């Protein structure tokens with residue numbers, strides 16, 4: 001495999017680029033020492049990166065090549081949605097063990113990556129390609145824009161706020177569980193038993209929630225408080241909001257929306273679906289807070305747009321030094337207990 005030939009093969013011919021409206025603002029894209037971009041005036045830049053690592057984030061049993069590319073882009077973009085930003089540009093760093101990946105498989109990975117980039121109007125403007133002694137990694141850096149001063153921060157929750165999520169949780173973890181339990185090389189989703197399909201789709205083809213992010217960003221300044229995306233599980237994301245904002249969050253377990261088919265699948269393998277929603281991660285829904293007296297108005301704005309938010313808890317003033325940052329009532333009438341700090345942790 002030749003590095004330069006591979007880069008040419010993975011990226012689109014120059015004639016394809018520039019056709020998409022996403023290419024606007026690109027003075028120099030792929031092909032020079034660096035990209036040259038023109039941000040819109042009056043907008044602030046919002047920048048983030050995320051890495052996916054073979055065996056840590058994907059295995060042959062869990063993801064096909066195109067899914068890896070799609071999800072790497074989707075997971076990175078999700079952090080822009082979590083800031084209330086509009087996606088614009090991306091850079092892709094690839095490290096490849098040449099013995100275990102063919103150029104065709106890498107091309108499929110890029111087909112998935114570009115499918116996601118096109119779906120969200122993102123122009124890939126550069127990247128980096130190196131060999132790796134073992135394990136493929138994909139790092140996607142994303143750049144978006146928000147109205148000046150309007151990025152939605154983790155630190156903006158206030159006592160009295162309601163906590164909401166933008167969609168059902170736990171599906172991705174259940175899909176992962178099902179794929180690992182099957183243990184065979186991942187095939188097309190349509191060939192799986194029907195009840196597994198939405199769970200596996202949630203794992204392989206997550207969608208960054210720009211639809212919800214746009215509605216939140218469009219609300220009057222101050223209506224939406226903090227915002228995060230659920231990459232590490234609701235428990236972990238709620239804790240990040242609580243700690244960044246210096247508040248306490250009380251979750252109501254019975255109100256947390258569970259993914260379609262999740263309860264049935266969890267029952268079939270003796271698992272607790274709520275645990276997957278709290279600790280599974282990779283759902284990429286948004287979790288946020290809204291001022292209590294504006295919560296119904298926000299829910300109505302979602303309904304008018306044919307969407308929904310689910311209220312899953314309340315924010316209150318931080319407890320004493322040793323008080324729990326996040327608590328939960330698991331069942332109606334149950335006791336309020338501190339929520340354990342589990343969630344996904346790369347070094348735990």
Ligand SMILES: Nc1ncnc2c1ncn2[C@@H]1O[C@H](COP(=O)(O)OP(=O)(O)OP(=O)(O)O)[C@@H](O)[C@H]1O
Nearest residue numbers: 047048049050051075076079082228229230231232
């Ligand atoms: N190696 C690093 N060097 C500098 N900053 C980092 C590094 N790793 C993470 N960060 C920063 O730490 C903050 C929290 O990162 P974290 O990865 O936990 O958030 P996230 O991207 O929302 O989560 P996830 O990676 O699960 O999507 C971010 O501001 C991120 O840019």
Ligand SMILES: Cc1ncc(C[n+]2csc(CCOP(=O)(O)O)c2C)c(N)n1
Nearest residue numbers: 055056057058059231232280281282344
């Ligand atoms: C084969 C395989 N095993 C386990 C997992 C689960 N997993 C890996 S990283 C992560 C958190 C988000 O990552 P990050 O914090 O790096 O953004 C989760 C839930 C998976 N996807 N594939």
Ligand SMILES: [Mg+2]
Nearest residue numbers: 049050051079
């Ligand atoms: Mg991160």
Ligand SMILES: [Mg+2]
Nearest residue numbers: 050075079231
């Ligand atoms: Mg992330």
Ligand SMILES: [Mg+2]
Nearest residue numbers: 079082229231
């Ligand atoms: Mg995030």
